[in-house]
Amino acid sequence: MKIQENISLKDYNTFGIAVKAKFFAEVISKENIIEALTFAKNAKKPVLILGGGSNVLFTSDLDALVLKINIRGIEQISQDKDKVILAAGAGEMWHDFVLYSLENNLTGIENLSLIPGTVGAAPMQNIGAYGVEIKAVFHSLEAIEISSGLSHTFLPRDVNFGYRESVFKKGLKGKYIIYKVNFNLSTSHVPNIGYGDIQKILAKMNQAKPTAKNISDAVISIRQSKLPDPKRVGNAGSFFKNPVVPVEVYNKLKIAYPTLPGYSNGPSHIKIPAAYLIESAGWKGKKLGKVGVHDKQPLVLVNYGGGNGNEILELSREIQLDVQKKFGISLEREVNLINDKSLIYP
Ligand SMILES: Cc1cc2nc3c(=O)[nH]c(=O)nc-3n(C[C@H](O)[C@H](O)[C@H](O)COP(=O)(O)OP(=O)(O)OC[C@H]3O[C@@H](n4cnc5c(N)ncnc54)[C@H](O)[C@@H]3O)c2cc1C
Incomplete structure (x- = not known):
């Protein structure tokens, strides 16, 4: 494992923010991780774990060791009736893992096609799309x-998954390096097509009894038509979470804003699309210098080139203030803000 010095992270985050890392290493095994932690401990530097960099916003240079997780490999652990357990290295690209599952006639993650990033980061925020x-x-x-450098196994009850949340984004934030994730997939298929435009696209594709591969193709086509490609314009997908409010709050707002959309979220809460709130507050398509709000998808903040993390952060704060003023709702960031202060020492 090679430890490099003063490396630009511009190509390692989808916002394309050009901050520098004091030390940088790509790890391909669990042993590499232990070696890297020993290096950081001796150098008295904190550690940042990086996957595909598609959910981070860098706001300063990092006087730290950045570990890019490149641990690969997918293997079948067991099969029991129609259930198969697959283990995947944290550095596998998520979409490649979805394609692997489809090639092997395994279902369960087809709706999560084309989400950028790595397998290891997927549990961090309980990635989700199209109802899954x-x-x-x-x-x-x-x-x-x-x-401590010690390995731990986390079961579902330990991870505490929520909407774009897990224990790794809260109490254990920055404290663990995930190197392998195991998934329960299925050899039988129960289509989940009730969300968004999936049904419409499948109808266009003439698929009345869609396979998992058909659903994956439909999701890919919707995502490509709606979301900006980070290779063309810097972004990290949805910048904010969709706020969840008590039904009474939603009902009051609905009187003032009759077109306000809302989706049931448990018996007493409603999820409101943040995109609607941002657009209504007048931010859709707005630019502030080199950064701005995407003109088709207001939930996505973009770096048009040469913008820095603080400019994006400032833009996000102005949006939060306006939405708070207009609707009394505080928008919570989905993207992880990264600076020296947010990192953990080995
Ligand atoms: C165009 C676009 C569309 C998107 N659409 C969606 C979507 O539909 N649904 C959705 O949920 N997300 C979406 N995202 C967000 C993003 O793809 C996911 O959050 C993804 O899981 C991030 O993976 P990553 O490897 O890039 O993580 P990174 O950005 O590298 O890291 C994210 C966080 O996880 C930590 N981390 C990363 N890897 C590890 C590891 N192995 N161990 C411990 N900590 C780790 C990092 O320190 C950081 O805090 C989208 C992003 C983009 C750019």
Whole structure:
């Protein structure tokens, strides 16, 4: 394993923010991780774990060791009736893992096609799209504690999944390096096509009894038509979470804003699309210098080139203030803010 010095992270985050890392290493095994932690401990530097960099916003140079997780490999652990457990290295690209499952006639994650990033980061925020979250197929994961170097197995009850949340984004934030994730997939198929435009696209594709591969193709086509490609314009997908409010709050707002959309979220809460709130507050398509709000998808903040993390953060704060003023709702960031202060020492 090679430890490099003063490396630009511009190509390692989908916002394309050009901050520098004091030290940088790509790890391809659990042993590499232990070696890297020993290096950081001796150098008295904190550690940042990086997957595909598609859910981070860098706001300063990092006087730290950045570990890019490149641990690969997918293997079948067991099969029992129609259930198969697959283990995947944390550095596998998530979409490649989805394609692997489809090639092997395994179902359960087809709705999560084309989400950028790595397998290891997927449990962090319980990635979700088109009515499915990885919570539904999560079996367990293996992770190394940064402070002790010890390995731990996390079962679903330990991970505490929520909407774009897990224990790794809350109490254990930055404290563990996930190196392997195990998934429960299925050899039989129960289509989940009730969400968004999936049905419409499948009808266009003439698929009355869609296979998992058909659903994956439909999701890919919707995502490609709606979301900006980070290779063309810097972004990290949805910048904010969709707020969840008590039914009474929603009902009051609905009187003032009759077009306000809302989706049931348990018996007493409603999820409101943040995109609607941002657009209504007048931010859709707005630019502030080199950064701005996407003109088709207001939930996505973009770096048009040369913008820095603080400019994006400032833009996000102005949006939060306006939405708060207009609707009394505080928008919570989905993207992980990364600076020196947010990192853990081994
Ligand atoms: C165009 C676009 C569309 C998107 N659409 C969706 C979507 O539909 N649904 C959705 O849920 N998300 C979506 N995202 C967000 C993003 O793809 C996911 O959050 C993804 O899981 C991030 O993976 P990553 O490897 O890039 O993580 P990174 O951005 O590298 O890291 C994210 C966080 O996880 C930590 N981390 C990363 N790897 C590990 C590891 N192995 N061990 C411990 N900590 C780790 C990092 O320190 C950081 O705090 C989208 C992003 C983009 C750019």
